[in-house]
Amino acid sequence: MSTIAGVDVSLRAQELTDRMAVFLHEHVLPAEPLYEAYRAAAGPADHTVPPVVEELKLRAQSIGLWNLFLPAESGLTQLEYAPIAELSGWSHDLAPEAINGQAPDTGNMELLHLLGTPEQRCAWLEPLLAGRIRSAFAMTEPEVASSDATNIATRIERDGDEYVITGRKWWVTGAADPRCAVLIVMGRTDPAAPVHRRQTMVIVPMATPGVTVVRDLPIFGRHDQHGHVELRLDGVRVPVANVLGEEGGGFAAAQARLGPGRIHHCLRALGAAERALAMLCDRARRRVAFGVPLAEQGVVQQQIAESRLAIDQARLLCHQACHVIDTAGNKAARHLVAMAKVAAPRAAAAVIDRAIQVHGGAGLSDATPLAAMYGWHRAMRLFDGPDEVHLQSLARAELARTPVLPL
Structure with missing residues (x-):
């Protein structure tokens, strides 16, 4: 038995996380150049699917890394799925879809699972779960x-x-x-x-x-x-x-859809932040400026330390939200989810920005994945509710609390 944020998780969950890490580093990341080469040749207006996507999906299915986001399918809790979702965030274009854990399909599958009629599930949920559509x-x-x-x-x-x-x-x-x-x-x-x-x-x-x-x-x-x-x-x-x-149930359905979906976005953002930090550290070790490696310069050391601090703080918040979803439901976790939805994209964008700065011109271009990563995670501060809406709901909840004041 292992633990996540002090909560016991199953041996199977740990095994799946380890399997996901191997799959990411041995298959997904090496496939990124093939994906990018296909897209560059096809042009930005083309939306056909690079063949490597379907190859990765087949491999993931064959090793049991499939539909892990949905507890009814996988048997995993949200907390047990959290490290797997985070690992998928290392490769935004490939890893989530490879394991059929990509937005917006996961949210739509959750809706169909919760609210769909048998006919709707047969027509749409089953082919989505199979990765056919x-x-x-x-x-x-x-x-x-x-x-x-x-x-x-x-x-x-x-x-x-x-x-x-x-x-x-x-x-x-x-x-x-x-x-x-x-x-x-x-x-x-x-x-x-x-x-x-x-x-x-x-x-x-x-x-x-x-x-x-x-x-x-x-x-x-x-x-x-x-x-x-x-x-x-x-x-x-x-x-x-x-x-x-x-x-008339659309608003309530939207809130149900956005609970786990928002947390999954946040966890993937942490994965992107971890990749950016790894790239920052690697660059700092190898790059020499003014006679010494960047890693020996105090300003860069501070950027590295601030990045680790931001990632680990946001991760703990995400894990707490997952645990409350698992034990008390989406409604009970709504304020934790709102906090995570603000904290995780902020952390990811800040870490990626620091990595861009240390990479110089390479960080701004397609020579590294950093620019594309930054664009997506900056956009994340708007989709699934902008920061301001989440902050407003958090402030209202705080103002409604009965304060415990010292006598």
Whole structure:
């Protein structure tokens, strides 16, 4: 029996973590040049899948590193999955998908598992769990502040046995991937209902008439293979049976989806931070400036120490949130998740930035993965709720506490 943050975890969980570390270093990281070469040759507008992705998926399945994010499938707790998720963050483009632990599919699979009907699970959850298709989550809109989910303006109107969906979405991650077969769309079904009962989630097959990909949005100039797209929904019709959960339950479903999903993002961010710190230390040992290695210069030593401090603090917060999810549920962990969602991306972006600085010009270019890593983890301070929203909820919770003052 081993422990994580003082909590006992199973021998199987430790074995899977060790297996993931070997898989990462012996197969995933060496595959990155093949992935990047394919994408460079295909061009930024191409979203076809580099063959090495499917090769890694097959290898991961063969050694039992598959669907570990979902307790019902893997038997792992969130805390037991935490170090595996962190290791996958070392290679953002390859490792999460290799083990079928990539966003947004994991969140969508969690929703389908929790709320889907048997027919919905058969049609969409099973092929997602098998890695045969990809999916996307269409919530954010260009015309409203979507950090407040009650602002969502896309209309979902009932017409007999069908819903008619009209609106614009953007930052729909994954929707440019040719394997993306289904969207989960959040929209407004009843504008007159109480504010948190106006929204509904509906399953929309990607090939449905009226679904149009307008453009793919780059992050700091870099186009993701899966895409972050703007979508137009023009009178899209789907059966009423495609409602996910219940009509009016979209806001609650979004909160359920974002609990474990947010923590998984945070854990992957820690993995990226660990990789950046390893690169920083390696560079500092090998690079000589003003007659001595950078590792012997006090300012660089301080950057290394600050990085270790930030990573370990954020990791403990993430592990605590995982443990509370496991023992008391998503709702009880919501404030810990909010804290982790602020702390982990901040830590990752800061560590990656320090590594860029020590690498000089190489850190700014595609000569290292640091620039791409920084872009994604800076964006993480916006998606799944911007820092300001999480901080606001934390402040309200703190103000609502009854203070214990000394007599």
